Amino acid sequence: MTNPIKDIEKSDAILIIGSNTTENHPVLSSYVKRAKTFKGTKLLVIDPRRVPIVRHADLWLRLKPGTDVACINGMMHVILDERLYDEEYVRSRTTGFDMLKKVMERYTPEYVEGITGIPKEQLVEAARIYGKAGAASILYAMGITQHTTGTDNVKSLANLAMLCGNVGIEGGGVNPLRGQNNVQGACDMGALPNVYTGYQKVTDDSVRAHMERAWGVDKLPKDAGLPVTDMMQKALEGEVKALYVIGENPMVSDPDLTHAKKCLENLDFLIVQDIFMTETAQMADVVLPSASFAEKDGTFTNTERKVQRVRKALHPPGEAKEDGEIIRELSERMGYPMKYDNAESIMREISEVTPSYCGINYDRLEREEIHWPCTGTDHPGTPCLHMDRFTCGLGVFHAIEYAPPAEVPDEEYPLYLTTGRVLYQFHTRSMTMKSDGLNVLAPECFVEISVQDAEQYQINEGDAIKVVSRRGEIEARAKISNQAFTGTVFIPFHYADAAANTLTHAALDPVSRIPEYKVCAVKIERA
Amino acid sequence: MITIDGQTFSFEPGETILDVASRNGIFIPTLCYLKGATPTGACRICLVEVDGARNLVASCATPAGIDMVVSTDSPRVVKARRLNLELLLSSGYHNCLVQDMEPDAWTDLQLKGLDRDEHKDICPAYGECRLQAFAVKYGVKTGRFEPKETPYVFENVNPFIARDFSRCILCGRCVQACNEIQVNNAISQGYRGSRSKIVASGDRALKDSDCVFCGECIQACPVGALVPADVVFKGHLRTDEKKVRTTCGYCGVGCQLNLHIYEDKVVRVTGVEQSGPNYGSLCVKGRFGYDFMTHPDRLKTPRIKRNGEFSEATWDEALDFVTDRLRRIKETSGPDSIMILSSARITNEENYLAQKFSRAVIGTNNIDHCARL
Numbered sequence: 001m002t003n004p005i006k007d008i009e010k011s012d013a014i015l016i017i018g019s020n021t022t023e024n025h026p027v028l029s030s031y032v033k034r035a036k037t038f039k040g041t042k043l044l045v046i047d048p049r050r051v052p053i054v055r056h057a058d059l060w061l062r063l064k065p066g067t068d069v070a071c072i073n074g075m076m077h078v079i080l081d082e083r084l085y086d087e088e089y090v091r092s093r094t095t096g097f098d099m100l101k102k103v104m105e106r107y108t109p110e111y112v113e114g115i116t117g118i119p120k121e122q123l124v125e126a127a128r129i130y131g132k133a134g135a136a137s138i139l140y141a142m143g144i145t146q147h148t149t150g151t152d153n154v155k156s157l158a159n160l161a162m163l164c165g166n167v168g169i170e171g172g173g174v175n176p177l178r179g180q181n182n183v184q185g186a187c188d189m190g191a192l193p194n195v196y197t198g199y200q201k202v203t204d205d206s207v208r209a210h211m212e213r214a215w216g217v218d219k220l221p222k223d224a225g226l227p228v229t230d231m232m233q234k235a236l237e238g239e240v241k242a243l244y245v246i247g248e249n250p251m252v253s254d255p256d257l258t259h260a261k262k263c264l265e266n267l268d269f270l271i272v273q274d275i276f277m278t279e280t281a282q283m284a285d286v287v288l289p290s291a292s293f294a295e296k297d298g299t300f301t302n303t304e305r306k307v308q309r310v311r312k313a314l315h316p317p318g319e320a321k322e323d324g325e326i327i328r329e330l331s332e333r334m335g336y337p338m339k340y341d342n343a344e345s346i347m348r349e350i351s352e353v354t355p356s357y358c359g360i361n362y363d364r365l366e367r368e369e370i371h372w373p374c375t376g377t378d379h380p381g382t383p384c385l386h387m388d389r390f391t392c393g394l395g396v397f398h399a400i401e402y403a404p405p406a407e408v409p410d411e412e413y414p415l416y417l418t419t420g421r422v423l424y425q426f427h428t429r430s431m432t433m434k435s436d437g438l439n440v441l442a443p444e445c446f447v448e449i450s451v452q453d454a455e456q457y458q459i460n461e462g463d464a465i466k467v468v469s470r471r472g473e474i475e476a477r478a479k480i481s482n483q484a485f486t487g488t489v490f491i492p493f494h495y496a497d498a499a500a501n502t503l504t505h506a507a508l509d510p511v512s513r514i515p516e517y518k519v520c521a522v523k524i525e526r527a
Numbered sequence: 528m529i530t531i532d533g534q535t536f537s538f539e540p541g542e543t544i545l546d547v548a549s550r551n552g553i554f555i556p557t558l559c560y561l562k563g564a565t566p567t568g569a570c571r572i573c574l575v576e577v578d579g580a581r582n583l584v585a586s587c588a589t590p591a592g593i594d595m596v597v598s599t600d601s602p603r604v605v606k607a608r609r610l611n612l613e614l615l616l617s618s619g620y621h622n623c624l625v626q627d628m629e630p631d632a633w634t635d636l637q638l639k640g641l642d643r644d645e646h647k648d649i650c651p652a653y654g655e656c657r658l659q660a661f662a663v664k665y666g667v668k669t670g671r672f673e674p675k676e677t678p679y680v681f682e683n684v685n686p687f688i689a690r691d692f693s694r695c696i697l698c699g700r701c702v703q704a705c706n707e708i709q710v711n712n713a714i715s716q717g718y719r720g721s722r723s724k725i726v727a728s729g730d731r732a733l734k735d736s737d738c739v740f741c742g743e744c745i746q747a748c749p750v751g752a753l754v755p756a757d758v759v760f761k762g763h764l765r766t767d768e769k770k771v772r773t774t775c776g777y778c779g780v781g782c783q784l785n786l787h788i789y790e791d792k793v794v795r796v797t798g799v800e801q802s803g804p805n806y807g808s809l810c811v812k813g814r815f816g817y818d819f820m821t822h823p824d825r826l827k828t829p830r831i832k833r834n835g836e837f838s839e840a841t842w843d844e845a846l847d848f849v850t851d852r853l854r855r856i857k858e859t860s861g862p863d864s865i866m867i868l869s870s871a872r873i874t875n876e877e878n879y880l881a882q883k884f885s886r887a888v889i890g891t892n893n894i895d896h897c898a899r900l
């Protein structure tokens with residue numbers, strides 16, 4: 001997030017797009033609901049589904065899956081047309097405005113209605129709400145990024161925010177909501193193929209030389225590595241031979257699971273380190289039992305870039321060990337001992353090699369709430385990014401044209417499928433399925449389908465139905481709901497026994513390499 | 528300036544007497560007051576005496592005024608508080624203090640109360656109940672007023688929240704928490720007079736209402752009326768729990784929570800009220816989704832697969848096996864034939880080690896995690 005969570009209550013308008021906030025970020029959603037209910041903040045929701053937060057919205061735009069760029073461009077068209085943008089901000093802090101303006105010309109409300117299905121009056125109203133607000137915040141999640149046009153979607157949101165002078169102000173910002181506790185931290189720590197900690201590029205010679213010195217090694221690899229989504233294909237082609245999976249369950253979370261399974265089966269050696277015997281662990285050659293977050297010391301970094309302590313409360317069961325300890329023992333056996341007294345001393349090393357974590361240490365975390373970048377022990381941290389200037393000087397507008405999703409419905413597969421989560425389960429369910437209570441509230445997979453579609457296919461509530469895509473099929477019960485958009489079905493991806501990802505498409509965004517989980521084409525029939 | 532208990536303080540417009548007092552370390556007892564929500568003045572425990580005013584006023588709902596002179600602990604205040612505490616104690620089965628009394632002082636009703644299944648054990652809020660704490664502080668016992676029997680039965684038909692109406696003091700704190708903090712609008716004050724009850728969506732069971740089981744109401748309840756279903760029948764006292772503050776392991780909001788540990792098991796979870804991002808709030812997963820930690824299915828020993836079957840191994844065997852294979856693959860096919868999938872589940876420190884292992888030890892940048900998935 002560019003802005004801290006508490007800023008949400010300081011916004012005059014909030015735009016939620018591609019985020020089922022109440023179910024996936026419940027406590028953050030209460031900031032939104034409080035702002036709307038008690039502070040007079042306007043709430044705009046853009047989503048193909050009537051997600052529960054829509055109940056609180058002033059206006060909800062229901063768009064066809066995968067047409068976000070057209071919708072955002074349409075809003076910008078209206079904002080430009082009605083001169084609702086922040087001219088001073090655009091002049092002093094951005095570049096590329098003329099090009100943006102030119103490209104946006106085409107995106108009239110009529111044209112956008114044709115692509116997105118949003119009635120043109122509603123688009124105009126939405127543009128006015130966002131454009132006229134003093135400080136407006138954008139919140140988005142995987143509904144924006146999990147598309148072949150995910151990067152374009154994010155850039156379009158940045159365009160919209162900059163156009164109205166909403167980046168670098170209190171109550172504004174472009175705010176991605178991270179779905180997992182420490183996605184932010186894993187990225188910050190360089191668990192990415194192209195960067196070390198703090199997003200320092202592996203291809204930068206001076207950075208690499210610095211890391212070589214810090215780690216006392218000769219030659220660190222020069223070229224960027226493989227993103228996980230490309231790795232699968234490389235495993236199938238035989239280029240990747242060994243995979244060490246730590247606390248992940250790709251056999252439920254990857255797109256096109258049948259393909260993913262083939263890829264993993266083709267590996268010579270698969271190590272899985274986890275707290276449960278997951279679907280992926282079943283396929284492993286070696287399974288290493290690890291400790292849960294309650295059994296270790298350390299830190300997580302949350303979605304607002306705040307580094308927070310994790311503290312050991314329980315002993316790991318049996319012989320299970322902390323993930324860090326397992327890695328260290330392997331490292332030692334491979335001839336590179338990693339000597340640390342405790343998690344705190346690892347953080348000390350992190351702060352030495354990471355400019356944005358430079359001022360972070362456990363003593364301070366006991367007393368302070370610190371958001372990175374924090375560039376020194378006397379630096380207070382940075383809750384709000386881009387306050388006076390953008391990291392790279394001026395904010396760049398990227399004029400972006402709408403492009404359709406990789407797979408759209410046709411005669412054979414006439415419905416859109418979109419996937420996501422429900423409140424009572426989490427990700428691949430390896431943790432939440434162990435709670436009887438949560439299973440009572442969300443016991444099994446379902447296919448959310450609109451009343452009209454149910455009528456057309458003569459489906460009753462609770463009927464077992466078969467959902468088929470070009471990649472596979474699953475069976476689940478029908479849940480007829482006014483949350484669904486006619487022509488689109490929704491399936492939560494949590495359930496391994498009816499895994500929605502058997503159906504999804506592995507088409508990737510060319511830049512972010514994120515798969516298009518949110519759109520593919522399916523057909524349904526009574527099972 | 529305002530004078531409270533002989534000390535003068537400055538205040539901001541809009542601050543209540545309670546705000547000014549607590550900002551300056553003067554303790555005024557409260558039951559219904561909930562930070563961040565509109566004051567209701569329902570419990571009448573935070574009463575104070577204001578010079579020149581005829582009646583005692585609720586400090587949570589009375590704005591601080593210029594030249595106001597306030598006593599928070601005068602004999603008149605204490606007397607009123609004691610009376611109100613007595614009335615609250617007699618509003619239901621508050622048997623914890625009764626148990627210290629002579630057996631023949633017990634009223635029949637209270638005996639009957641202890642007979643009911645859910646009241647066999649001591650009140651699950653024992654040791655943490657604010658009503659109990661104030662009753663002890665002010666030396667109040669039950670017995671003067673005949674407790675009324677509640678017309679509403681104990682509700683325990685959902686997996687997470689037990690509602691014991693017989694212990695509800697109708698302070699409305701849960702209603703404020705649900706409607707003004709979480710804004711889930713699931714519960715409200717229902718009925719009137721002796722039939723008063725906190726109701727969910729037109730008096731239904733929570734599971735059939737708009738309730739999303741965030742448990743904000745449990746955390747707000749100052750007595751034993753709303754408790755986690757898990758702890759209703761547990762034998763241990765809350766005061767015996769060890770509390771460890773940590774960060775939620777589910778979504779990226781990163782709520783601060785306390786794991787309450789008893790005998791190396793999590794027995795309940797509460798939100799940390801003093802700090803962001805959640806200031807005490809949690810969601811159903813953070814508050815109730817803790818069973819996995821000590822679940823019997825947890826992996827406890829390393830396993831190696833041979834001929835398609837897993838068998839248990841020692842750490843030495845497993846780690847030697849892994850090292851041996853990784854070395855051989857690296858030698859024959861190069862470091863880039865190895866890939867590490869790190870995790871958004873593990874800590875920063877562990878992710879740091881994972882990428883260091885990949886780059887400095889294996890010699891490949893093939894490291895990623897599930898941010899994309």
Ligand code: SF4
Nearest residue numbers: 705738739741742744
């Ligand atoms: S659990 Fe949450 S939603 Fe349900 S009644 Fe309590 S506060 Fe309201």
Ligand code: SF4
Nearest residue numbers: 775777778782810813
């Ligand atoms: S308690 Fe809920 S909202 Fe808070 S971090 Fe955990 S999962 Fe997210």
